[in-house]
Amino acid sequence: MSRSASTTFVLEATDIEKTFGATNVLQKARLRVARGEIHALLGGNGAGKSTLIRIVSGSLHRDAGAIQVSGQSNYDAGAIAVVFQELALLPDLTVAENICLPHRRDAFGRVDARHMRAQAARALAVIDPALIALLALPASRLDLHQRQLVEIARALSSGAQLILLDEPTANLTFADSERLFTALRRLTQQGISILLVSHRMSEIRTVADVCTILRDGKSVVDRRPLAEISDEEIVRAMMGEGREKATAPAGAAAPATSGGVTLGLAKDRLALTLAPGSVLGLAGAPEGPAGVIAALIGSASHPAWSITVNGEPRRFRSPADAIRSGVGYVSGDRAEKGVLATLPIVDNLAAAGRVARKRWLVSSGEVQDALGALKRLAIKANSLYALPQTLSGGTQQKLLIARWLDLAPKILVLEEPTRGVDIGTKREIYNIIGVVAAAGSIVVWWSTEFSELAQTCDHVIAFDLHGAISGLLKQDEITEVAMTRATGMAA
Amino acid sequence: MMEALTVRGPEKNMAASEETSAAIPRSGSASRLLATYRSEIALAVAILLIMGVVSFWSPQVFSYGNIANVAQSAAPLVIMALGVLLVIITSGIDLSVGSTFSLSGMVAGLAMSAGAAWPLACVAGLAVGIAVGAINGLLVTLLGLAPFVVTLITYAVGASLAFVITDGHSIALLDPTFYLLNGGQLIPGVTNYVMFCLLGTIAIELGLRKLVMGRWVYAVGSNDKASRLLGIPVNGIRAGVYVIAGLLAAFSSMLSLSYISNSEATSGANMMLQAIAACVIGGASLFGGTGSAVGAALGAIMITVIQNGVNLIGINSFWQGSVTGLVILVAVLIDRLAKVRA
Amino acid sequence: MMEALTVRGPEKNMAASEETSAAIPRSGSASRLLATYRSEIALAVAILLIMGVVSFWSPQVFSYGNIANVAQSAAPLVIMALGVLLVIITSGIDLSVGSTFSLSGMVAGLAMSAGAAWPLACVAGLAVGIAVGAINGLLVTLLGLAPFVVTLITYAVGASLAFVITDGHSIALLDPTFYLLNGGQLIPGVTNYVMFCLLGTIAIELGLRKLVMGRWVYAVGSNDKASRLLGIPVNGIRAGVYVIAGLLAAFSSMLSLSYISNSEATSGANMMLQAIAACVIGGASLFGGTGSAVGAALGAIMITVIQNGVNLIGINSFWQGSVTGLVILVAVLIDRLAKVRA
Amino acid sequence: KAGDKKYTVAVIMPSLDISYWQWVAYGAKTKAAALGMNYMELDSHNSPTEQMSNIKTAITKGANAIVIGPVSSTSTPPVLRFLKEQKVPIAFTGIGPQPGQTDYTSSVTANNEESGKAEGKFVCQLAKERGGAKVGMLSLPQDRENAQKYLRGAQAAFKEGGCDLVQILQTKGLTVREAVDEANDLLTAHPDITAIYGMYDEAATGAAKVLQTRNLVGKIGVVTADGSPTTVKLLRDGVIQGLFLQEAGGQGIEATQQVYNALTGKPTVKEMPLTEPLVTAKDVGSPEAQAKLKRVYPPSAGQY
């Protein structure tokens, strides 16, 4: 696209520096976004993408560097629309208010309900007309997926010339992502520029024109058209030479499981028995998989699914019951369902083990275990005693997975576990799943990325848009195309 | 826990109340109001129930005189609770309102006894309220101190100054026209204290529901960090609610002064906890983001009605706390039930 | 706001304190302790500063007699604050501790005046504390009512019953050995009230840091939903902290009773706000998830030291509230500065 | 010899939020100045623990004598034990020591039960004069001994006089505001009462306010105790019919004199019950009443 004069850049950030305490998070980072382009900002977890976005949008002060928006260094940060990685919804306000209120600056202005609803409905229709039914609900009642869509609708309807999207698709289904991309393309035709952060290589290729790659806070690739750069180059730029693409599943890493279990799942006409070592995928919009997951982790009081373990009917009465029976659980909704925000990293890591192993005392061994887990997932942390909020989004996600590494759960339930996790780490996670399964455990995995399911699962239950079971795929039948068809997500 | 702390449902914060959209089935505006104010209606029913029970012992509870009396003595608490509510919605707390009540009353009393006309003296009293609120607001926003600590400090300082300025003496207010503030009728047929309560409640309720600023108050309490990211003037809103709370506490004091015609340094001592309780009974959560003016006003009225009821029945004062506590428990359970049903 | 409300830094919740690792630069355990307790150290420094300032007017502030006096009068507040702290960490609040103090004292006093031996009477008093705590815990967990409302109710009922059971009469305790609970020396050389404070603070601090259950208290206050999903017995923890808070309030009352040998229905009235203030000054956030026992104990001591200081200097009692407020403000600002520096 | 040493008296009041105790302290302060004593003042905030701590702080600061309004009689034994060890004289004001205690210099109090009886008798008389026999009471919180004694005395008088005490309401915060609400409720529940016994100034001030609002001044009699500028004015205006003066300031004066006597080896009086005379609108201007009033509250509080 426009690679001509620098004056056409909507955003030009040069030599941005930022340190948190002792860590240099951004070192002379550079980012230039031209008018009307979709610009991918790439980098591993903790590379500094979100930090750069927060600096550009004015919610964080930079230590050094210059930023110009449309050639102005004195720009109004409010004129840039942002979808932050950790979302910024107002839980007690309705969806309609969440979309419309932030655009208002007139403190004494009237809230015209009809106008606001209509405006919000229009914004939502661009993403998914089904969401209009949620307009009057408080945002606290939405699930992560819906919250993400509402945020996106808010940003896209803002009328801003520059829209920064920090991993907007991390919680989206394939169909939703497709609709988003269509909308983005339409916006670029109006001259609006989009900055997009994503760890999903395929969608970057589909939608973005240009990329900038950050590694350890430096812009190692500065504005290269995606057409001119190969996947391999991108990965190498992101990960650096030092880091292996995938850590070999070393024997030491294999958890010592005492044999496996068979797991039976039944609902309506579906009855499925999984042998030890199976990996079951759940594909489709959130409503369907949520039922299985709730039954398995004991969070539903009246589960719609019936479960058998080793042939015996089993009902998990509470999450504690499930955990003590060997069920592990990782959710991509880290803020709500995972991270203990006021507790240090070591407590966050040890939390599941303390329950599962019925520990009474905080043992010093936990520190060693925590260090081991951090190492295996290549988690960079300043200190085990820092708070999770000092970690990047993807790194926090890794913490939640690391919780379970040493526990060898018999059944591991994953709800979008790779949300926001970088490509290198994703591979490690696939490996871990393989290792866990090889030790006889059963993995039940919901992901909106069909490619990851296709890569790892031996069974997949597909759900349609209303949450009803729409198919059971086995072994070779598990392809992205088949899942897309079965879930009705061919946009 | 959040849920546990929210005595009322979340639907309270819906902004729109008049409008429907094509996609959403239209329901009558009466039934809509019913749904929005379910919790408040439950509270109102509970209040009537309490009065009904009291009437077995003391039929006078429903007499005009008694109702006027209850309204009169509830008025200052209603006004104060409205201010406290705003602070609570932003997830703050204001412990200083009780001593602001006392201090502003003493200042106005002093001004009057020094010969100032009562409207002028009231302005002085209100200025005290604004000043205390502004100090609270500044310490909370600029220094980022915890509201509990800040308002505990201003509470202590205010209570102390209320004694200092008159050396502990109470002041009898002799201006024969001062009663007009409370007992006059700016609107013919409606005594001022009723008018101020109604007006205050309606103004705050509408402001919260219909003004952008009002929605910001909920936004700030709902998620401070997100509000900042979204460009909502968080500090302005925070500082503002403390100022309004101070102003309303002072106004509440003027109203009470006008009725009692006696200014005392400890007059507001019990009111702080009552005002907070009124908000919480009325559905506000101390974690912020929820609460309504109508609820807070009803909460204040309920507290007063219970007090009136135990007095009318003639329950031994030692037992009054127990009875009051249990009645509040029942009222809260009724509200809970109303919520479960819906 | 969350940030604004947290007077102290987050590092407080570190679980382990002795271990370091290869990946993380090894720092001495002394410097780790320094970092962990930065806020508490700032508080301790502030307390010494206050005493230093007081010594200009009244050098006796550092005398053995005065320090013993301060310790003696701080002891009940320290013990009560420890219980309240646990509740606050879970993001709850306990308004009932003041009246639990009074009620359990009256029950124990009544038992003694009815001829029970003092240990037995104390058991009765402690049972009252446990009962009130259990009621709080049940109403909060099973019925899901807001802690503020629940403990406001038990506060009112408890205060009322404290009057009812002796018809408002205070009780002089004549058992000549009862003083031993407070003034004896179970550990030779250390008077019991000092021992109980130290032991209580250390036990709660270690419990919070080294017991899994202690970490759960933080977890529940930090993220209720995530805690449930992690299999943490959220309701058990919640109910448990109220029971402990009730028990400690009652124990605090027994200690005070043993010292004063006099039981009164209003003895705990001022203590609730002071205990909450002690926790918040000591770094706990009312939003839960943070706070330390050492901090709460120091907070309680600071409140007592300030009171002692204004008395020693001889500040007019009307001015005392102002001075107290401003000193707390300065102390909180010192803490804030310590944080910004680090 | 007394002139050589400057003695210090510490005045420890249960709650200086309450004007009564402020006036006791004022009396003590003026007397201490007259006697050439240093003066310090401490507030126990109604807490026996704080009271004990205040005693120790006072000794730490070098107090030679204590004048105390105790939080309660029952709270006094440990105080007396401690002061005996320290050989520091102590005088009580307002509230006396626990019965059976002897280690104190003086107890300057009003005889609350006798006063209650006299007050009850006058209330009953007012009620009868107004054609009824039903009376109501706005009481001090009944956890106070003086309140319990006033009540006991009044009840005895009502029984004797054939009056029916239909309701007792206690004000907890001791404010006029509260008393107004309670007086309103009292009159709503019992419109047929013809006299109100307001146990202290604020209670009667509240009752008077309600009578004024309801146009019942004179139709319902009001009697109170203690005395404040406000109640004196209400008495003069005929809203209140009787005021039993309790010498708040006088108690402070006498108690200070007694500890001074103890320090200087002069004779002391162990029990000093001060009378609570009745004044009415008629005789409030009399020299005796005026002299008495000057021992109730300081001139800065208002007019006599």
Ligand SMILES: Nc1ncnc2c1ncn2[C@@H]1O[C@H](COP(=O)(O)OP(=O)(O)OP(=O)(O)O)[C@@H](O)[C@H]1O
């Ligand atoms: N408040 C903070 N205090 C200390 N360090 C921080 C803080 N916020 C971020 N960091 C550090 O800054 C680095 C960059 O974080 P950032 O969130 O920008 O990464 P990112 O590229 O967005 O990663 P991800 O893909 O995981 O979202 C990380 O190492 C993180 O630990």
Ligand SMILES: Nc1ncnc2c1ncn2[C@@H]1O[C@H](COP(=O)(O)OP(=O)(O)OP(=O)(O)O)[C@@H](O)[C@H]1O
């Ligand atoms: N408390 C609630 N619990 C469950 N669903 C709710 C709740 N409140 C609203 N909804 C759902 O949200 C949608 C909107 O309902 P609501 O009663 O709020 O109408 P509304 O949006 O106010 O309508 P109008 O367009 O007339 O303003 C409905 O589908 C309703 O089922």
Ligand SMILES: [Mg+2]
């Ligand atoms: Mg990020």
Ligand SMILES: [Mg+2]
């Ligand atoms: Mg609606």
